[in-house]
Amino acid sequence: MPVPPYDPASPLLFVINAAAGAHDVNAKRAVIESALAAHGRLGELLVCHPAELPRVAARAADAAMAWRSAVVAVGGDGSLNAVAQAAHTAGCAMGVVPYGTFNYFARTHGIPTDPAAAAQLLMNAKPQPVQVGAINDRVFLVNASLGIYPELLQDREAYKARFGRSRWVAFVAACATLLRAQRRLRLHIELGERVRDVQTLTLFVGNNRLQLEQLGADPRDTVAGTPGHGSMAALMLRPIGTRSMIGLLLHGAMGRLGEAAGVESFEFQHLVVRPRLLPGRREVMVAFDGEVSRMRAPIDFRVLDRPLYLLQALS
Incomplete structure (x- = not known):
């Protein structure tokens, strides 16, 4: 374009x-x-x-x-x-x-x-x-996810309403959400010709190098380039116990999430996710750029061919 x-x-x-x-x-x-x-x-x-x-x-x-x-x-x-x-x-x-x-x-x-x-x-x-990403028909700039992360965002808004806006409030809300995490997602994932079934607490897709680097979870293995330059990054958190969850929180706080046990990461350009839903249900809770909504399955993540044109300083 x-x-x-x-x-x-x-x-x-x-x-x-x-x-x-x-x-x-x-x-x-x-x-x-x-x-x-x-x-x-x-x-x-x-x-x-x-x-x-x-x-x-x-x-x-x-x-x-x-x-x-x-x-x-x-x-x-x-x-x-x-x-x-x-x-x-x-x-x-x-x-x-x-x-x-x-x-x-x-x-x-x-x-x-x-x-x-x-x-x-x-x-x-x-x-x-x-570069911008899409989750189904919605554009996103920073991240999109399903599983526990949408719950985390809802908890964060509740904590902000009670305690005010700050990064510490956001961190405490995240800890509270993760420590009570119970529900597992059962996902059928299609990544090109690769197909697999996984159980996870959350699937987090990042389109922002700064956020991924601060988490210490910047994958470099499957697609040429790095997130924000032709690909996006996916993080999956496998179900773990409370003690392991505390360790995960500490790794995340220190910017070393990529080193934590139970975290899998990879890069992609197009990813299709089919959640296993209860009978009669066709929608799943998702989050994108801090907003929480429901979307009809399957969930399609992709890097958009057409970029967004952002006003930036002349170099």
Whole structure:
């Protein structure tokens, strides 16, 4: 796909998640308006609640394509996902002003985690292709999964609502989820011509090198290249006892998950997963970029041929 048309003088469209991050909407507006004023740029600020994000993002992406401009996600990874879905579908460029807890996507692609600095960077940036993945019909930027990881995300949101947003709160929530993990997934996996049946607590698919490196689980064996350069990484956690789970948590905390017993990892470009479901059930709980949803089986993970065009600083 050719680079989308982009006029650096055209108005930028900012999709602002009113619920993302610790800053209020007025503070987010001030950051963006200050950057626009400093560079003599025009912009349209679209503030919405999480439930409205897909609709507002789709409308903004269509306008950005017509104006030879870009749609900018202002929020955390979930907000970025909604805007990326719209931008990828419309074929327009996308920018990022991060307000999340971890901001893996922004950090991987050289976008400052300070919102003011990220907004300033947008003013002189140009679209560059970045790899995106898909889980069934949904785009994802950082990761997608099924099994215990979607449960972990739900627990993390509950802990954040009670104790506030921080990386320590997220870590404690993860520990609580893993230590009570019981349910096993029975999966039929198709990886090219290789077919196998496995039992696992979770199947985690990563499209972000920074997150995988921090976990210490960056596989390098099955596909030429590394995650984020033509392939993605899959991690499977085999069912283990409580004592082994504690050891796993310690390995993960030290960034050495790849060394832990019970963790299998591999790279791929296309992976089909058929969960063994209870009679009458056709859907499975999945997570992608921090969002939790239900999808109809089978679950299809793949690297998309068409990239997302991200506004990045000129090199």
